[in-house]
Amino acid sequence: MVRLSGESSGGQITRWVITAFFTLILLLAAWQVRSTLLLFLAAIIVVVLLTIPIRWLQKLGMKNRTGATLISLALFIAVIMLLFLLALPTLLEQFGTLAQDVQRGIEEAVALWNQIQAAPEGDALREQNQWIVSLQTLVATVFRDTSLNELINTISGQLSTAIGRLSSSVLPVVGGVASTLLSVLIVLFLSLYLLANPREHEDAFIKLFPIPYRHRVRFIIDRIDFTLRLWLEGQLLLMVIVGVLTAVLLGLLGIEQAVALGVMAGVFSFVPNFGPIAALVPALAVGFVQAPQSIGWIIVIIYGTSFLQSQVIAPLIFKQSINLPPVLVLMGQIFAAVFLGFIGIMLAVPIIAILMILVQEVYIKDVLGDRPPEERVSASLEDAASPV
Helix, strand or coil: CHHHHHHHHHHHHHHHHHHHHHHHHHHHHHHHCHHHHHHHHHHHHHHHHHHHHHHHHHHCCCCCHHHHHHHHHHHHHHHHHHHHHHHHHHHHHHHHHHHHHHHHHHHHHHHHHHHHHHCCCCCHHHHHCHHHHHHHHHHHHHCCCCCHHHHHHHHHHHHHHHHHHHHHCCCCCCCHHHHHHHHHHHHHHHHHHHHHCHHHHHHHHHCCCCHHHHHHHHHHHHHHHHHHHHHHHHHHHHHHHHHHHHHHHHHHCCCCCHHHHHHHHHHHCCCCCCHHHHHHHHHHHHHHHHCHHHHHHHHHHHHHHHHHHHHHHHHHHCCCCCCCCHHHHHHHHHHHHHHCCHHHHHCHHHHHHHHHHHHHHHHHHHHCCCCCHHHHHHHHHHHHHCCC
16 A cells, blocks of 8 residues: 555656646747747737627627627727727827927927026026926936936937837847838737637637646636736726826816827826836927926826826726736836837736736646635536546
């Protein structure tokens, strides 16, 4: 009996070693094709987005999935065309003016910076802009530079280099605009293939796992699908809220391109933490030209809507689906930027959500056996009913 127990223990150790070895090989292989996996994840997210109206039509009684899919695609295209026809002329006009005002705003900010820097101590201009004087002292101490123009050029060059490196890490074969277009085409074609028959692809993936564990794999996939669907619905609602709120508040300040800036703020809000920074720069540049006395209010509006989004609205929307700690999201974005590139930053939230589900379901529940009592009874009944 002891010998059998020893063989059983030795066999279990061998299985763990083999499992760890193949897991390591699988992770290394996934790392080598990480760019393709990112595009595949983006395609899955697009499919989940497109299946939201399909599920809605099926709940209304439409049993034919092909018809529901065609109607969903037609509605999606119609909404995009309607938005373009109604909003595009205004947006194009505002974005055209916005580009000019941003350039003028940067030039005026640089000119004001140089004037204050050249003014003697006690000058009225320095007294009226004490916060700029303090900022000049901070910049001179930190960056060892007193010229705002040179500082902007240095930071812009460093950002361009960093973005170039991040973009090249996603598709290193092709660069620049061609890389972006190729990525979009790949995601679109993958989405269409997956949307045609998602259940067939899901069943084929599930068959890669042992028979007794397949019901768990299907449950995990369904939970990931449910989480991504609720996250997309909530994220779209958040983008609309941030965009409309920013446009209205900037309009009250007298900013002529408030609609364009609101659209930018709404789009950038898709990326937590870094989105408000990207939305703040053009808003400040336009503010220097059109409402220099309201620069502080512009900062309050951009970051106030961001705070309202992340700390008030988002917890209410994602309470039952994807309530991720902000620190975890920020750390995930940093790691995604370093290891996965620019697309990794865009997809950091769904990646973190998927990893959390895998840790909860596979490691905590299946490997460690830490399940709620009701789940333990259910799992025991399923194991007893499943064929050996």
